[in-house]
Amino acid sequence: MSKAPIRGPVRVRFAPSPTGFLHVGGARTAIYNELMRQTLGGAHILRIEDTDKARSDDAMTRQIIDALDWLGVEIDEGPFLQSERGDRHRAAAHQLLAEDKAYHCFRTPDELDARRREILGRGESYSYRTAFEQPSRAEVERRIEAGEPYAVRFRMPDHDLVVEDFVRGDVTFPAEALDDFIILRSDGTPTYHLSVVCDDIDMGVTHVVRGEDHLSNTPKHLGLFRGLAAEPPAFGHLPLILGADRKRLSKRSGATSVEEFRDLGIMPQALYNYLALLGWSPGDDREVMGRDEMIEAFSAERLGKTAAVFDLDKLKWVNALWMSKIELDELLGHLRPFLEPVGLLDRADSERLRTAADVHRRRAKDLRELAEQLVPYFEERLDYDAERWKKFVAQEELPALLEDLWQRYEALERFDIESTEAALRALATEHEKKAGFLIHPVRVALSNSKAGPPLFDLVVAMGREDGRRHMAQFVDFLRRSRSATASAGSDAGA
RNA sequence: GCCCCUAUCGUCUAGCCAGGUUAGGACACCAGCCUUUCAAGCUGGCGACACGGGUUCGAAUCCCGUUGGGGGUACCA
Numbered sequence A: 001m002s003k004a005p006i007r008g009p010v011r012v013r014f015a016p017s018p019t020g021f022l023h024v025g026g027a028r029t030a031i032y033n034e035l036m037r038q039t040l041g042g043a044h045i046l047r048i049e050d051t052d053k054a055r056s057d058d059a060m061t062r063q064i065i066d067a068l069d070w071l072g073v074e075i076d077e078g079p080f081l082q083s084e085r086g087d088r089h090r091a092a093a094h095q096l097l098a099e100d101k102a103y104h105c106f107r108t109p110d111e112l113d114a115r116r117r118e119i120l121g122r123g124e125s126y127s128y129r130t131a132f133e134q135p136s137r138a139e140v141e142r143r144i145e146a147g148e149p150y151a152v153r154f155r156m157p158d159h160d161l162v163v164e165d166f167v168r169g170d171v172t173f174p175a176e177a178l179d180d181f182i183i184l185r186s187d188g189t190p191t192y193h194l195s196v197v198c199d200d201i202d203m204g205v206t207h208v209v210r211g212e213d214h215l216s217n218t219p220k221h222l223g224l225f226r227g228l229a230a231e232p233p234a235f236g237h238l239p240l241i242l243g244a245d246r247k248r249l250s251k252r253s254g255a256t257s258v259e260e261f262r263d264l265g266i267m268p269q270a271l272y273n274y275l276a277l278l279g280w281s282p283g284d285d286r287e288v289m290g291r292d293e294m295i296e297a298f299s300a301e302r303l304g305k306t307a308a309v310f311d312l313d314k315l316k317w318v319n320a321l322w323m324s325k326i327e328l329d330e331l332l333g334h335l336r337p338f339l340e341p342v343g344l345l346d347r348a349d350s351e352r353l354r355t356a357a358d359v360h361r362r363r364a365k366d367l368r369e370l371a372e373q374l375v376p377y378f379e380e381r382l383d384y385d386a387e388r389w390k391k392f393v394a395q396e397e398l399p400a401l402l403e404d405l406w407q408r409y410e411a412l413e414r415f416d417i418e419s420t421e422a423a424l425r426a427l428a429t430e431h432e433k434k435a436g437f438l439i440h441p442v443r444v445a446l447s448n449s450k451a452g453p454p455l456f457d458l459v460v461a462m463g464r465e466d467g468r469r470h471m472a473q474f475v476d477f478l479r480r481s482r483s484a485t486a487s488a489g490s491d492a493g494a
Numbered sequence B: 001g002c003c004c005c006u007a008u009c010g011u012c013u014a015g016c017c018a019g020g021u022u023a024g025g026a027c028a029c030c031a032g033c034c035u036u037u038c039a040a041g042c043u044g045g046c047g048a049c050a051c052g053g054g055u056u057c058g059a060a061u062c063c064c065g066u067u068g069g070g071g072g073u074a075c076c077a
Helices: A023-040 A058-071 A081-096 A108-120 A137-145 A190-201 A212-227 A258-263 A268-277 A292-295 A310-327 A329-340 A351-365 A369-379 A398-411 A417-430 A434-448 A455-462 A463-492
Strands: A010-014 A042-048 A077-081 A102-105 A150-153 A161-165 A171-172 A181-184 A205-212 A234-238
Touching: A010 A023, A010 A161, A023 A042, A023 A058, A023 A137, A023 A234, A023 A258, A023 A268, A023 A292, A042 A058, A042 A081, A058 A077, A058 A258, A058 A268, A077 A081, A077 A205, A081 A102, A081 A137, A081 A150, A081 A181, A081 A190, A081 A463, A102 A137, A150 A212, A161 A212, A161 A234, A171 A434, A181 A190, A190 A212, A205 A212, A212 A234, A258 A268, A268 A310, A310 A351, A310 A398, A329 A369, A351 A369, A398 A434, A398 A463, A417 A434, A417 A455, A434 A455, A434 A463, A455 A463
Parallel strands: A010 A042, A042 A077, A205 A234
Antiparallel strands: A102 A150, A150 A181, A161 A171
């Protein structure tokens, strides 16, 4: 294990391809990159790997930037578009060609494919270098002259290559496993490998933190760095994030992108927190950590190397904690988009919504749930069900007691938690009832539900005015249901 | 097929590099407490070193192998 301590300042980069959304795996990579940058100093560069893509990815790039911004990942430089640097990449290819570190390849993709299949079919192992004869210099000249299309292929070293990976240790790739690869397509466009290496050189990248799916590409990049006479950066390959099926996290395992989790009602702090913990730990028992605390505790040496299964339950748990932890105004800000679907957008700035959200934040796992829990506070009338609340219907003295209670509430000088509770308890005592005898029906009267926050929080959040209306309707409901069942009962008896 | 990575509770992980722990924490699950309900919170429980060989007085920890999982093997990125 060559785990030399990592020293700053570092120049790191996050280099997603513009697929139209930010995958959580990518988001985690971005988080670790930024954490390295924050702890060691330097710069975090955003580079969009849009090599060979249609030019229409402005929107996709925008989306990635928005997602990073929402998550709270800071970028110091960029975004740079790889597609705009094609000239530089081509120049590098021609330089390698001139130095004989790369060569012309006249084989067509079909020809390559056929040969590969043939060799593999015999059970032998394929490599371009052993499968094809190299044409003579004169022949190459002739074919270029004749205008034959060609790709440019990089000559890989013929000795073992060692990737000194700071999360995995030294990884050796045997010479036989190394093969010459294409850096310039026959249409003149650079391939990914060439582009990355050129850009990393030009941008002065010192540390490459990326997914494990790139580990096998790294020898290619090492070859290229040396070919271009540049000192390669340090590499760290992160394990992949898996779905519950232990396969690479994909659509079929549920939500996979930052945007989707946002729309599900996950808070950015929670996703940041959860993702950072998927493959890294501070080494002690801390789990709920904000970005600042992460920055303080982070060290790349503690990055894990085993693939992690994405656990939505735990994300929701972290989310619930953050929902009750942050400033109310910030919570309200995140909640806002979820108010519209439940028809509460015009109440977004009301005092009642504020109070209710504060009371309910502890009982919701996500913002969507929270928004739903707020709906009853703004209902004009509640639709009580006689069957569901038959227990209260059956209690003869209840309507009068509730009316009495509300009269006392009307007379209250201050309509707050203490006084409403005191008044209710006093009334219950006078009638030799337990407080619960009144508490439960009052809850139902105000919310049409038997579950919810502590009753007097509910009473106060609802307010005197709407409480009065709901109570009147509930009492009326109790009386009508009671007479209905009574007459039904006498009919049956007759 | 070949190359590479990886392996601690169902899940995320600490411990491994510098062998000696009742293998620790968290999510989930179960029970109890609290309580006006539902949550939250608190307490407790369940639950793991993939397997086989070595090395050693002693192995989760070091070595080898097997098996499992993942990645790569393109004129994709």
